Amino acid sequence: RKAAVVNWDPVDMTVLANEQVIDGKGWRSGAAVERRELTQWFFKISDYSEELLSALDGLTNWPEKVRLMQANWIGKSRGLQFAFDMVGAPAGFETLEVYTTRPDTLMGASFAAISPDHPLAKALEADPKVAAFLAQARLGGTTAEALETAEKIGFDTGIRVKHPLDPAWELPVWIANFILMDYGTGAIFGCPAHDQRDFDFATKYRLPIKPAFLGEGMADAPMAEAYVPMKSERVTYVRGFAGAETQTGDEGVATAIAHAETNGYGKGVTKFRLRDWGVSRQRYWGCPIPVVHCPTCGVVPEAKANLPIELPYDVSFDIPGNPLDRHPTWRDCTCPKCGTKARRETDTMDTFVDSSWYYARFTAPRATTPTVAEEAAYWMNVDQYIGGVEHAILHLLYSRFFARAMHKTGHLPAAAIEPFNALFTQGMVTHEIYKTTDAAGRPVYHLPEDVTVFNVADRRIVVPGNVPPPVDMIDDVDAFIRALSDEGLLVEVIPSAKMSKSKKNVVDPMNIIAAFGADTARWFVMSDSPPERDVEWTASGAEAAFKHLSRVWALCSRIGDMPADHKGEGDEELARATARAIDEVTRGIEGFAFNKAIASLYAFTNTLAKANASTAPMKEAIRTLAKLMSPMTPHIAEEVWSYQGGAGLCAQGPWPKADPALLIDDTVTLPIQINGKRRAEISVPKDMPASEVEKLALADEDVIRFLAGQPVKKIIVVPGRIINVVV
RNA sequence: GCCCGCGUGGUGGAACGGUAGACACAGGGGACUUAAAAUCCCUCGGCUGCAAGGCUAUGCCGGUUCAAAUCCGGCCGCGGGCACCA
Numbered sequence: 001r002k003a004a005v006v007n008w009d010p011v012d013m014t015v016l017a018n019e020q021v022i023d024g025k026g027w028r029s030g031a032a033v034e035r036r037e038l039t040q041w042f043f044k045i046s047d048y049s050e051e052l053l054s055a056l057d058g059l060t061n062w063p064e065k066v067r068l069m070q071a072n073w074i075g076k077s078r079g080l081q082f083a084f085d086m087v088g089a090p091a092g093f094e095t096l097e098v099y100t101t102r103p104d105t106l107m108g109a110s111f112a113a114i115s116p117d118h119p120l121a122k123a124l125e126a127d128p129k130v131a132a133f134l135a136q137a138r139l140g141g142t143t144a145e146a147l148e149t150a151e152k153i154g155f156d157t158g159i160r161v162k163h164p165l166d167p168a169w170e171l172p173v174w175i176a177n178f179i180l181m182d183y184g185t186g187a188i189f190g191c192p193a194h195d196q197r198d199f200d201f202a203t204k205y206r207l208p209i210k211p212a213f214l215g216e217g218m219a220d221a222p223m224a225e226a227y228v229p230m231k232s233e234r235v236t237y238v239r240g241f242a243g244a245e246t247q248t249g250d251e252g253v254a255t256a257i258a259h260a261e262t263n264g265y266g267k268g269v270t271k272f273r274l275r276d277w278g279v280s281r282q283r284y285w286g287c288p289i290p291v292v293h294c295p296t297c298g299v300v301p302e303a304k305a306n307l308p309i310e311l312p313y314d315v316s317f318d319i320p321g322n323p324l325d326r327h328p329t330w331r332d333c334t335c336p337k338c339g340t341k342a343r344r345e346t347d348t349m350d351t352f353v354d355s356s357w358y359y360a361r362f363t364a365p366r367a368t369t370p371t372v373a374e375e376a377a378y379w380m381n382v383d384q385y386i387g388g389v390e391h392a393i394l395h396l397l398y399s400r401f402f403a404r405a406m407h408k409t410g411h412l413p414a415a416a417i418e419p420f421n422a423l424f425t426q427g428m429v430t431h432e433i434y435k436t437t438d439a440a441g442r443p444v445y446h447l448p449e450d451v452t453v454f455n456v457a458d459r460r461i462v463v464p465g466n467v468p469p470p471v472d473m474i475d476d477v478d479a480f481i482r483a484l485s486d487e488g489l490l491v492e493v494i495p496s497a498k499m500s501k502s503k504k505n506v507v508d509p510m511n512i513i514a515a516f517g518a519d520t521a522r523w524f525v526m527s528d529s530p531p532e533r534d535v536e537w538t539a540s541g542a543e544a545a546f547k548h549l550s551r552v553w554a555l556c557s558r559i560g561d562m563p564a565d566h567k568g569e570g571d572e573e574l575a576r577a578t579a580r581a582i583d584e585v586t587r588g589i590e591g592f593a594f595n596k597a598i599a600s601l602y603a604f605t606n607t608l609a610k611a612n613a614s615t616a617p618m619k620e621a622i623r624t625l626a627k628l629m630s631p632m633t634p635h636i637a638e639e640v641w642s643y644q645g646g647a648g649l650c651a652q653g654p655w656p657k658a659d660p661a662l663l664i665d666d667t668v669t670l671p672i673q674i675n676g677k678r679r680a681e682i683s684v685p686k687d688m689p690a691s692e693v694e695k696l697a698l699a700d701e702d703v704i705r706f707l708a709g710q711p712v713k714k715i716i717v718v719p720g721r722i723i724n725v726v727v
Numbered sequence: 728g729c730c731c732g733c734g735u736g737g738u739g740g741a742a743c744g745g746u747a748g749a750c751a752c753a754g755g756g757g758a759c760u761u762a763a764a765a766u767c768c769c770u771c772g773g774c775u776g777c778a779a780g781g782c783u784a785u786g787c788c789g790g791u792u793c794a795a796a797u798c799c800g801g802c803c804g805c806g807g808g809c810a811c812c813a
Binding site for chain 2: 068069098102113150177178179183184187189191197271273393527530538540544545547595596671672676715716721723725
């Protein structure tokens with residue numbers, strides 16, 4: 001229960017918190033959310049923004065999608081940062097720093113705006129009108145919808161800034177609720193012509209809208225919305241100040257930054273969207289943050305000898321809030337620096353902290369230090385990491401950061417800074433949701449095993465309970481459904497979703513195992529969908545899997561009963577089929593295409609069931625089948641293996657290897673197309689030269705019939721694949 | 728709004744640019760049964776034909792190619808991620 005400690009810095013930040021989190025009193029759902037300042041602990045992941053972004057290129061065995069999501073999350077942008085000189089601002093606020101990714105639109109500026117959380121806004125808060133505005137701006141929800149629909153509101157401070165390119169030109173400074181303190185400098189210059197938000201704001205408050213550029217060949221005209229072309233697009237500057245009159249946005253930005261740097265009013269900077277990782281939680285169930293608050297020394301890291309700080313067990317959750325805050329003794333401690341009475345930090349760490357380095361801990365689980373150098377060097381990295389896509393950003397990015405931090409603190413070797421060599425994101429097992437409504441209008445969810453699904457006249461009807469109604473006696477289906485509905489017996493079927501206990505769309509694995517065994521459950525889950533996709537759980541699918549495994553067992557006992565000297569037919573073909581099965585199943589498993597591997601096993605089993613070969617190849621085939629099945633269905637595989645006289649466990653023996661000679665057929669069947677349509681096929685020896693194949697194809701009677709004497713323009717022979725005759 | 732991804736039978740899904748629908752589920756038919764279950768066999772994209780077969784078909788429209796589910800462009804639909812990020 002300890003975590004590596006990296007860059008402990010208390011940071012004052014504005015965070016969003018609801019009442020429950022702040023004072024532990026209210027726990028009403030939908031309680032008003034307000035914004036307050038809390039002291040929180042952060043990991044300075046932003047120091048690694050560039051590194052975490054550029055290293056994504058090296059993760060060649062990660063899905064492109066995940067790398068892209070991380071790149072977008074890190075969000076690198078290049079822009080200009082510069083300072084406006086202010087007129088009429090309080091003492092200490094001589095300049096206003098702003099950041100823009102479109103410095104080429106500088107001449108389209110019509111105002112400057114600061115975040116309600118900007119230090120300047122706070123400095124002005126003594127003015128009751130400002131205070132009232134800030135209170136209003138801080139209201140409002142934090143959900144995506146709330147933000148989307150939130151109206152833009154602003155307050156003109158009366159302060160003015162001088163335009164960097166023309167000191168005589170002054171712009172008003174507004175406080176605006178849509179400016180974020182967390183990004184850039186918390187202040188912007190507004191260019192309504194080329195930013196939709198600024199456009200909306202300028203329209204509302206009647207500020208000038210002046211284009212800096214027009215689309216190539218477009219005329220200057222009043223605009224209905226902001227003109228925001230891609231930076232790669234060429235535009236004609238009507239209020240340009242750097243570079244060519246017509247150039248791409250990228251060129252415009254580059255020349256504008258150069259202009260600012262040459263003339264000394266600003267500099268090009270790179271910003272990242274990635275914010276520091278706030279790890280403080282006002283909860284019990286996280287690792288305690290090993291920090292002591294001392295009245296004389298301030299914030300002091302706990303002495304190493306006292307680590308790990310363990311959570312107390314005698315806590316109560318009767319009252320909402322963090323029990324650590326109320327614990328009588330846990331909070332009390334002595335300052336590791338001066339020895340006086342002090343208080344422990346009661347915030348605990350985000351549980352993502354634990355999941356960010358467990359893989360490293362696994363390399364030396366019983367060590368008294370977080371990791372052991374030799375063990376970490378030996379075991380790291382994780383060769384293949386498998387998890388849901390929902391971890392694409394947070395967990396996987398935090399882990400990448402944490403591995404780097406652990407390297408810096410000497411807990412991991414340099415080779416382990418990218419902890420996961422290969423990543424596979426698997427889908428989920430889903431099921432539809434069955435819902436009814438109780439008398440009070442509350443939703444009631446039903447387990448799949450507690451409803452009955454049946455069809456009447458192509459209508460799928462679901463009722464609670466396990467007794468289907470007498471379907472034959474229903475003649476008016478609509479009336480029947482209405483009656484069910486009136487009695488509250490019509491179950492609403494909600495489309496398939498990730499299995500969740502609260503929605504009761506779960507199938508208990510224990511029930512499946514009790515009914516069919518664990519092999520069946522594993523076989524079915526892997527058989528239908530590729531693993532990166534979600535699988536819909538169906539009872540019939542599980543039954544089908546069970547039937548198939550029963551067939552395998554029946555086949556096993558039949559082959560087991562064969563007399564040792566039985567001479568059959570098709571020994572060669574069966575040996576080929578066996579080799580092909582080994583090849584296909586191996587490639588399927590190695591390529592994470594378990595559904596294809598299982599399809600091959602079905603085909604091989606069917607071939608074997610129909611075969612009438614001699615005893616030796618039959619036994620060889622069933623033993624191979626056991627081996628190939630063992631990753632999916634270990635129990636039946638071992639039974640079959642042992643029944644067929646296999647030595648030891650098949651899980652312990654080597655994986656079968658296909659004889660390459662048996663994988664190559666001596667003759668191949670080639671389809672013949674005429675103008676791209678399949679018309680015939682011929683069998684030819686596999687190494688027959690193309691010219692011979694051509695002759696044979698043109699001599700084929702179906703081909704002759706279809707050509708009907710037309711001259712052949714061209715003939716394409718793809719060896720081993722296809723022949724196309726063009727007329 | 729921005730960034731990704733995906734659209735193939737009734738269903739889950741196969742298909743290095745080369746025989747579309749492998750392998751299954753469901754359905755239909757049959758055998759065995761007094762009957763049912765279980766098991767086994769046949770059939771199963773659509774249209775057409777007694778049949779052999781033919782035509783048509785991978786969301787829609789167009790293009791590249793001897794050949795397109797696959798590559799390119801444009802629509803439509805669905806899903807995921809991000810989001811007052813200046």
